[in-house]
Amino acid sequence: MVLNDISLPAGTQTLARGLEVIRAVAHGATDLRSVTEVTxxxxxxxxxxxxxxxxxxxxxxxAGRDYSLxxxxxxxxxxxxxxxxxxxxxxxxxxxLAEKVQxxxxxxxxxxxxxxxLDKIPGNRGAEMRSRIGHRMPLTKTGIGKALILDRGDEWxxxxxxxxxxxxxxxxxxxxRMEDYRRHGAAMDLEENExxxxxxxxxxxxxxxxxxxxxxxxxxxxxxxxxxxxxLVPVVRxxxxxxxxxxxxxx
Amino acid sequence: MVLNDISLPAGTQTLARGLEVIRAVAHGATDLRSVTEVTxxxxxxxxxxxxxxxxxxxxxxxAGRDYSLxxxxxxxxxxxxxxxxxxxxxxxxxxxLAEKVQxxxxxxxxxxxxxxxLDKIPGNRGAEMRSRIGHRMPLTKTGIGKALILDRGDEWxxxxxxxxxxxxxxxxxxxxRMEDYRRHGAAMDLEENExxxxxxxxxxxxxxxxxxxxxxxxxxxxxxxxxxxxxLVPVVRxxxxxxxxxxxxxx
DNA sequence: GGACGCTGTTCGACATTCCGGGACGCTCTC
DNA sequence: GAGAGCGTCCCGGAATGTCGAACAGCGTCC
Numbered sequence: 001m002v003l004n005d006i007s008l009p010a011g012t013q014t015l016a017r018g019l020e021v022i023r024a025v026a027h028g029a030t031d032l033r034s035v036t037e038v039t040x041x042x043x044x045x046x047x048x049x050x051x052x053x054x055x056x057x058x059x060x061x062x063a064g065r066d067y068s069l070x071x072x073x074x075x076x077x078x079x080x081x082x083x084x085x086x087x088x089x090x091x092x093x094x095x096x097l098a099e100k101v102q103x104x105x106x107x108x109x110x111x112x113x114x115x116x117x118l119d120k121i122p123g124n125r126g127a128e129m130r131s132r133i134g135h136r137m138p139l140t141k142t143g144i145g146k147a148l149i150l151d152r153g154d155e156w157x158x159x160x161x162x163x164x165x166x167x168x169x170x171x172x173x174x175x176x177r178m179e180d181y182r183r184h185g186a187a188m189d190l191e192e193n194e195x196x197x198x199x200x201x202x203x204x205x206x207x208x209x210x211x212x213x214x215x216x217x218x219x220x221x222x223x224x225x226x227x228x229x230x231x232l233v234p235v236v237r238x239x240x241x242x243x244x245x246x247x248x249x250x251x
Numbered sequence: 252m253v254l255n256d257i258s259l260p261a262g263t264q265t266l267a268r269g270l271e272v273i274r275a276v277a278h279g280a281t282d283l284r285s286v287t288e289v290t291x292x293x294x295x296x297x298x299x300x301x302x303x304x305x306x307x308x309x310x311x312x313x314a315g316r317d318y319s320l321x322x323x324x325x326x327x328x329x330x331x332x333x334x335x336x337x338x339x340x341x342x343x344x345x346x347x348l349a350e351k352v353q354x355x356x357x358x359x360x361x362x363x364x365x366x367x368x369l370d371k372i373p374g375n376r377g378a379e380m381r382s383r384i385g386h387r388m389p390l391t392k393t394g395i396g397k398a399l400i401l402d403r404g405d406e407w408x409x410x411x412x413x414x415x416x417x418x419x420x421x422x423x424x425x426x427x428r429m430e431d432y433r434r435h436g437a438a439m440d441l442e443e444n445e446x447x448x449x450x451x452x453x454x455x456x457x458x459x460x461x462x463x464x465x466x467x468x469x470x471x472x473x474x475x476x477x478x479x480x481x482x483l484v485p486v487v488r489x490x491x492x493x494x495x496x497x498x499x500x501x502x
Numbered sequence: 503g504g505a506c507g508c509t510g511t512t513c514g515a516c517a518t519t520c521c522g523g524g525a526c527g528c529t530c531t532c
Numbered sequence: 533g534a535g536a537g538c539g540t541c542c543c544g545g546a547a548t549g550t551c552g553a554a555c556a557g558c559g560t561c562c
Contacts, residue, residue, distance in 0.1 A: 011549065012303045014265035014520065019307050026327050032539065042522050047540070052263045056270050057363060064539055069331030071362040074369070076277050077328010078385030080320030111322040112308060118325070134329030262520070265549065283510065293551055298511070315510055 017041060018049045022058055022069070031065045077134070086213055087118050089246040090204075094121055094215065097239040101232065103219040104129050108144045109212065111136075115145040118213070126220040129197065138163045140174065143189030143199035147214035150182050150203050186233045191221065198224035200232040202240035207248030215240050268292060269300045273309055273320070282316045328385070337464055338369050340497040341455075345372055345466065348490040352483065354470040355380050359395045360463065362387075366396040369464070377471040380448065389414045391425065394440030394450035398465035401433050401454050437484045442472065449475040451483040453491035458499030466491045 017039065024038040036046045050067065053059040057072030081087055090107050098105040098121040107119040115137040122128050131137075139145035140160045149159060160174045181187040189199040201216035217236055241249075268290065275289040287297045301318065304310040308323030332338055341358050349356040349372040358370040366388040373379050382388075390396035391411045400410060411425045432438040440450040452467035468487055495502075 011299050012265065012269070013548070014263060015269035015300060015303050016307070018263070018266035018269065019304075019309070022327065026330050033537090043539085044522055044524095044541085045520080048262050048520085049266060051540095052266050053270075056267070058270065068334045069327055071331070071360070071367050073324065073327045073331040075328075075367065075385045075387065076273065076320055076324045077326075077331065078383060079277050080322070080324040080328065082383070083319045109322070116322055116326065132329060132333070134326045136326065264519070284508090294510085295512085295551060295553095296549080299549085302511095 014049075017045070018053060021046060021049045021053060022073075025059055025067045026069055030067050035067070081118065081133075084118070086204075086243075086247070090119065090213075090215075090243045093239055093242050093246075094119060097215070097217070097235070098123070101217050101235065103217050103223065104131075106131065106144055106216045106218065108137075108148065108214055108216070110139065110148050113139065115139055115142055115148065123219060126223060129218060130194075137193065140164070141189075141193040143187050143201040143218070144214045144216040146178065146181060146187035146189070147201035147203045147216065148211060150178070150185075150187060151211050153178070153182070184233060186237055188229060189216075189218075196221050198229065200229050200236050202233075202237045204240050204247070205244045205249045205251070207250075209249065209251055212247070213243075215243065265300075268296070269304060272297060272300045272304060273324075276310055276318045277320055281318050286318070332369065332384075335369070337455075337494075337498070341370065341464075341466075341494045344490055344493050344497075345370060348466070348468070348486070349374070352468050352486065354468050354474065355382075357382065357395055357467045357469065359388075359399065359465055359467070361390065361399050364390065366390055366393055366399065374470060377474060380469060381445075388444065391415070392440075392444040394438050394452040394469070395465045395467040397429065397432060397438035397440070398452035398454045398467065399462060401429070401436075401438060402462050404429070404433070435484060437488055439480060440467075440469075447472050449480065451480050451487050453484075453488040455491050455498070456495045456500045456502065458501075460500065460502055463498070464494075466494065 020039045024035045029035045054061045057070045060068045060070040103123040105121045108115045108117045117135050140163045156175050160171050186202045199216045199218035203211040204213040206212045271290045275286045280286045305312045308321045311319045311321040355374040356372045359366050359368045368386050391414045407426050411422050437453045450467045450469035454462040455464040457463045
């Protein structure tokens, strides 16, 4: 997490370093020293970048020390969310689904090999889930993540092993369950990621039939017996299909 | 809107240009040409920056052309929102207020001389307002903006004139109304910004008594007769005071 | 149908720009 | 009151980014 130039960003190192500073602050660095430690930059350099980022509103600097992410990121973050047609067209359908099931509904995409939540409608019963818009989660440990990789059969094993280092057994069983999910057109999560939380999820496809997002319904175990999960499959699939059609999917 | 170096960005011009590219895309530039036009950069330079920004997830580039803001901004945007203690402690109080008044509730701060919305709870009646989290509005044309500048008596006239170029009369009347609002500890908006929308707003103060945010209740005119607006003043002020206390305000 | 004009993209030489050591003032600790 | 730690500023050397030119792929206009 110290060097970034491992990849191949040819020609622009100052911008890269600046973005690295933002990431450091996003990940909890709150003063100049921790920023230099995380980024590997010199004091002067880091300080100069911080100053510029503050001027642009990407960072907020309270009383010299105490950095935090700034208001410009709030503005552009929401703008990014709404520049994407998906959350906009999906919203009403998600609301309808939430109304019907009375549980927490999520919308998510794949980004950088992870689940990225784009929308969330909290359920009315049980404890509220800790998920938030903008949060990231592993692909193979969440129901919605599994729905997102439903079509990538040849990557299942590799993804599972990458996210389960240490205990790399269970891969066989995972692949078997994924086969099953693919046949049903919906994935499930039985408390793998978070104990006590279960969920049912279905993929959303664009005009070309490619999976671009997924919907899920989640609830605590008492509200999610096996029988109800089976009953939710067609409901969640119907919502996903409805969103897919809005994106031009014909199938 | 073409040049940025008008200010005094000491020492770091590449980062500044990169952030300028992001802003260009945020403001609607969707291809390389429009980015170069807005930023004033050369084709090569702009392209290199775009590449790096895409790699970091700040921009999304579909099929070479067609730029949009990327997923990293979504992630950091929400993180920025929740790193700030204000939206977190305010949330439950805003929900309670929304429940009580059944109209749209907003939370906002001042940023870069504008109102920046940090939270919104849509009302249950009338058309939904077009405001969104992350949106910006003028300070002197919105009720919540007026609440935010309630203590800045010496800037009222300048702010008003800055935001009302052309018809710079009415400044006297504006100042007069602000005096009135200050006495009551709450500001109002009578369809000045958006026809048909009225609102009542009150300032939130930190431990030092400085106004750091404001709450507002908005609704369409039929739901907001003058009498109800007067009745809402103590309600909105109570909510604002409750949030202020959570921030350490003693007053 | 051929040439143009417009995209996004790459490369390389020059000089501009940024890096980082060092020094300053400050606050808090011992 | 000495020291360490913080954020902040400056200046010379050199690594860095800039910009022009050129390439390839399309769509378009004559």
